[in-house]
Amino acid sequence: MATTGSPFLAQPYQGIATFGRQPHTRVLAGVDVTILGVPYDSSTSYRSGARFGPRAIREQSLLLWGYNNAQQVSPFEVLNVVDYGDVDVIPVDVSATHRAIELTASTILHAGSKLITLGGDHSISLPLLRAHHKKHGPLAVVHFDAHPDTWDEEYPTYKYSHGTPFRRAIEEQLIDTEAYLQIGIRGPTSGPQDYIDARQLGGRLMTIDEANDLGVPAILTEVRQRVGSRPLYVTLDIDAVDPAFAPGTGTPEVGGFTSHQMLRLLRGLSGLNLVGADVVEVAPPYDPQHITAILAANLAFELLSLMARK
Amino acid sequence: MATTGSPFLAQPYQGIATFGRQPHTRVLAGVDVTILGVPYDSSTSYRSGARFGPRAIREQSLLLWGYNNAQQVSPFEVLNVVDYGDVDVIPVDVSATHRAIELTASTILHAGSKLITLGGDHSISLPLLRAHHKKHGPLAVVHFDAHPDTWDEEYPTYKYSHGTPFRRAIEEQLIDTEAYLQIGIRGPTSGPQDYIDARQLGGRLMTIDEANDLGVPAILTEVRQRVGSRPLYVTLDIDAVDPAFAPGTGTPEVGGFTSHQMLRLLRGLSGLNLVGADVVEVAPPYDPQHITAILAANLAFELLSLMARK
């Protein structure tokens, strides 16, 4: 039985699914961390379905009994956490959706709460970075992904889609590129220029081969050196993890991290100044055994635990 | 776009899933109808999984745009409806679970609200009938099912499981057997005695063959004659419907109703004194395309609409 007072007295299959059984409210007074969903998948380049990501992660979050043994913290006890529900997305208009995301995120941040966002496709990180930048100035960004997402245009003349957010964010000076790391990058690209372009933007592109050769501790050392005391935003595309561990995603890329590596990479961010985070690209139609959503819920819980330990 | 003021302004993939986007609360003052989940499946005789039924039906209920064209009513506008959440079931103890169900149901009924319950396996109808009987006295019961569920014991010496609730209910005089109809019965049984026994309990057992030969209008005529003005409880095992339309159930029985027949059967109960209802045996692990949960959500919506037209 869960400890008395735990939000997890109920069994995981019971009740209304908010993230971690936290209250579903838009009243933010005194809230430390807000969980927000963005059910938007119209800028996906392969398999759509990430619009159901927030709901699936919420449902599987009911397995998170409350205490993080690895980080030795009970984030739902230490922090006042709420589930804000979802942004009102407009699937036929990426710009309107981005405005709605930025507005909602800014409202939450302005109220004094931190924000962890559940996607949705990766295009949503751009308005999230805008909102965080407005509050914190240029951000250190640790970006776990199989793909750099720094194309200039994914479709000719279109600047905004899930393949371009981080180029836009750098152009808009939201990111402090000296403290920008892309970790887990791999797979075919449209040419050698993709990685060259990404690197010329100023960030540290670390391929999966580099990452595996370095090992988790050395990766973390480099991350901590680059990030320092800057305000840190973590953006985690679930496809950083291998499709064996996370099949439910839009553009699966073979040869990725194990779930154990991914957990340890997040836990190793302890002590950094984490100001915001997102977990994106969970596509439930391709996740019938729910293992991707369960992993995403755990990763969001690790991020929340990092915030709880600050 | 949904009519202004409709609970369905949000898209169905957005937000926290309560039934029909109604408020999740246990404050019952002024509530007309309460939706209650019972995530219990330990008395299932074949495929378990109905514990996830309430959550799946809630999720798919977000497709119910609000206005029932067939019944010409907007139940969420006419009625004050809330989603109470789920009963605290104990999967290892059927009796404790039944007590919890009866207690919760009685609390809701005592507060002046009607109740529509989402199962869970069919064993849960017994405590629901007890609670309704306490308020209304002997009940007319329209029972849609492939199986009579009137065995004396499903497991030797065990009186309570999903194959026995209606025998128990009759023994406890919860049901007025003159106004008890079992509709859609079919499939192999353990012997000829099963139907004979069911009929000797006093109800009207109508096999699927009889039902198809009669046709929906004649079935409804008979139902109305038997039920009259009595307080009516409707219990709907989703396996009354053919597995093509409702694969996600524990003991599928081939040769059942179409979804269209089932909808018309419920709509035809209009004008009767419907005091309570349940929709049970939806087993989401066997419903990957969600068509069973979508059907169940629509059937619950028809029942709610009947209550709205009273």
Place this chain on the structure above:
Amino acid sequence: MATTGSPFLAQPYQGIATFGRQPHTRVLAGVDVTILGVPYDSSTSYRSGARFGPRAIREQSLLLWGYNNAQQVSPFEVLNVVDYGDVDVIPVDVSATHRAIELTASTILHAGSKLITLGGDHSISLPLLRAHHKKHGPLAVVHFDAHPDTWDEEYPTYKYSHGTPFRRAIEEQLIDTEAYLQIGIRGPTSGPQDYIDARQLGGRLMTIDEANDLGVPAILTEVRQRVGSRPLYVTLDIDAVDPAFAPGTGTPEVGGFTSHQMLRLLRGLSGLNLVGADVVEVAPPYDPQHITAILAANLAFELLSLMARK
């Protein structure tokens, strides 16, 4: 609880899966009906997987509680039934497989038992007809199917595959074509000649449109007139039924029978001289909710019940 002495005292999820929990034996003395599996699918023209048909049907047969209410008989009590297990098929050699089937079937028939065979693709009906012809002479055949299976060659120069068995059977004079009915035929063919050819072989090809226009009782009248007192073999390709009711098959053809129609068509064969039967083309990889295997198990149970009433 099942009647004492019933083979179905155990719950359907318990124990070793033989057909209807009958003994798994090859000792045939005193046996009335033998269930035989043929896990062969190498002559399938589209989706393979029917090799798992016998196992899936056996597993779902544990839902058959024992008494057939429609036919009012308990076949497992009236008859001595055994499950022989499977033929030793050779997936790379259709002819060797056919010889093995014929040999096994002949052994069973010679021992005085009737035979119900679970496929496997439809090519297996040819050796089954050979074995039954050896015992009974020319056979009346009621053949439920979406496809006539009377091509001369499915692959150039190959006479034996799942599109040709009934032409071969007619050429080998195993079938009395005056008493040969193909029922439920539909879908595109390679040209108008396919149906013309099938009809020139002498049988009665009844399309699904004719069948639906006639209705079940009139179909049965015609069947009984043609079959008369001849020894009757029933061969049932599960794709006679619509893919909504039977998705788990190799060459699904839309617009077919409902499961209720199919059940009534079999039950209506009562009183005819049924000497053997097969149920084929159940492909479990395309049947994750098991509704096809459950239907096939029920259809085999109806055939067994017909034998029990003789």
Place this chain on the structure above:
Amino acid sequence: MATTGSPFLAQPYQGIATFGRQPHTRVLAGVDVTILGVPYDSSTSYRSGARFGPRAIREQSLLLWGYNNAQQVSPFEVLNVVDYGDVDVIPVDVSATHRAIELTASTILHAGSKLITLGGDHSISLPLLRAHHKKHGPLAVVHFDAHPDTWDEEYPTYKYSHGTPFRRAIEEQLIDTEAYLQIGIRGPTSGPQDYIDARQLGGRLMTIDEANDLGVPAILTEVRQRVGSRPLYVTLDIDAVDPAFAPGTGTPEVGGFTSHQMLRLLRGLSGLNLVGADVVEVAPPYDPQHITAILAANLAFELLSLMARK
């Protein structure tokens, strides 16, 4: 074996999947009918995935052996048919996508070919109607669907999405509303106004209840009376069919047509002046057994056969 010269000599699991194994080309000289895919699903209001519809329908079209027995025609022999491939859609821009569709469709029609389009979500019918109107003037439209798709705005201020195309088409006078029928309409709506609005636009809204009460022949009589000799466009949302027969769609609505009814409704359009057609809203992520795509391929084949018989 398929008739010599048939495109279907190969087995359905073999080779590159174009529609009906027709040549994949954009050279349109002498082409009678062009098959076009529109893999766009960003305006879907519930389950995304229809972007994979064209590919799935093409793959399952390899089961169409070539001769339509019901319509007694071999469309691939009578007509010169090509598979043009897909429109270059822009998932983040519905207007640009509509322009691309209209341009591609107009190019095809201008070359003298008829067009059958495979969706994609239902928003694509608007640019298709524009292209056909440009060639033929105001169109008779037979619209099979569960939903009227005549909302003014699905998202506030947005005029273009999959819930609005037919209101737009009527406003743009693409449709001759005296010859506009919506058939199979059902399910909850946002209010009574939805159907009233739809009817006030001038078309004939026929609910599934009306349709079932009339029966297929009477529906067809009404269709033929209204359409007369006008140029006819048929738009078929697969959700007109019940989810049992077509689970793989974005907004499943229970209580719909059977596949047999749907086939007969299309076949009954014989003799009308069919100038174009689309089959939309097939969502393969929700169609693991492929029965929806197989049905859609057959429905497209019926439409093509109608064109072949003219």
Place this chain on the structure above:
Amino acid sequence: MATTGSPFLAQPYQGIATFGRQPHTRVLAGVDVTILGVPYDSSTSYRSGARFGPRAIREQSLLLWGYNNAQQVSPFEVLNVVDYGDVDVIPVDVSATHRAIELTASTILHAGSKLITLGGDHSISLPLLRAHHKKHGPLAVVHFDAHPDTWDEEYPTYKYSHGTPFRRAIEEQLIDTEAYLQIGIRGPTSGPQDYIDARQLGGRLMTIDEANDLGVPAILTEVRQRVGSRPLYVTLDIDAVDPAFAPGTGTPEVGGFTSHQMLRLLRGLSGLNLVGADVVEVAPPYDPQHITAILAANLAFELLSLMARK
């Protein structure tokens, strides 16, 4: 082709599925090892379905060709192995089920056979330990799991469920806690007390992080030191393995062992005095590709091979 005399001459898709094609019998004279199924899942705290575990493992065990190359032994030749079938569980009564398990296990052990049990949820290990303790006295236990399963109560006042068996076993002095190891523990718990409590019971709780840091050889060294020559019982909850390798389980916990690690951990128990074992929590409804059941069958085969080498 399998070696002559091997039980695996038949292909894996053929025949009746007993474990390793061993005889299905309850006659135990001369039997070395008995395989027993316990299809009970009512005490599962999240996803039910483990009741189908024994059947699924049996089916996939037909892939075990007979010779264990890693352990260099043919257990089905060295040992006389039988498949006893399943315990008669009562899903509505955990205590009655436990009594039935203990009785059946004791009968088997008393007949002189060892026992390998296939679950079913983890609550079943308690009566299994009781039966083994009766024969062997206090047991060394190597317990592979993601969860300690040493809660006092999973539901208030309930002492028996799948979260409590090992606390009960220690209280009943069935386990020699000096030789009790829990290996692979991870994931959130209800508080820090969970691990503290588990450790205070006297066993060695080894988290996945410790296990990965130690590596397989060092883990095995510690196991061998603690176990020594004591009678050893191995209990293996399949969720010790990562959900990528074993998605089909009730409470998946990310970040676990790989299948290769798990195999090597079992093989490394060679030479210890293995007196009994179970493999539990395989939930087939969440294992559509069967990879969990295949893994479980291989793990049971490794355990059997250990018994064969003694």
Place this chain on the structure above:
Amino acid sequence: MATTGSPFLAQPYQGIATFGRQPHTRVLAGVDVTILGVPYDSSTSYRSGARFGPRAIREQSLLLWGYNNAQQVSPFEVLNVVDYGDVDVIPVDVSATHRAIELTASTILHAGSKLITLGGDHSISLPLLRAHHKKHGPLAVVHFDAHPDTWDEEYPTYKYSHGTPFRRAIEEQLIDTEAYLQIGIRGPTSGPQDYIDARQLGGRLMTIDEANDLGVPAILTEVRQRVGSRPLYVTLDIDAVDPAFAPGTGTPEVGGFTSHQMLRLLRGLSGLNLVGADVVEVAPPYDPQHITAILAANLAFELLSLMARK
């Protein structure tokens, strides 16, 4: 957006699926590498379905954006690549199918093109080796697999099936056994003789345990030493990879390579004289999330990239 001129300007869900969007043609003048499908699965010993392997790999190959970052080459730019389509297999005749494969492969090789073949079951490698031997003489073969496939007979008296091709190839002196490596071998076999027999044929059988102990670089050193400058054929059974990463295969064997190991093993063959390759045993019915087909497409892309760097 992909580099201008890239075949990958279209999104992966768009258009007709040929391998890497290369032209579908049988005109081979000037072609460097031909992609060929062999949709044959009749000699599979467990789960059939590999007949859909070529189509699934083609579909997922549309994710290969064109540039191989690990090998630093754009194979579709460096090489003239075509997709030949599929061999005309005869599912009921393994010998005729083998003749058709050999004939087609020889035609392609004779035209001066290299060949990468997509299976289909592993029996197809024998005729492929014959065709390559005809051109290149005895071949070095690097064979990744869980199983040695060097049985003499899988079914008594049958020399040709998916368990025997490499024994046949050695008997026919197609392989230079000094340069024949089997890598990743594991799992139960019919007896100790299986590995002994395989080794006596002269090749190097490296079990998964040896492989994991050596590590990728040491494996590659040994491969390069043995292969030297000989003409090299690579045959890759997808079951060399663990079922977590490749569930969609016929005879899954637990405890295999990760996808990252497999990628690095192929990349490490750089500089060897690669003359041909196949990727076999992808069974799409067991791959609903497509991760196996995505992996196979990437592995074929690595092989193609090796050819491009020569």
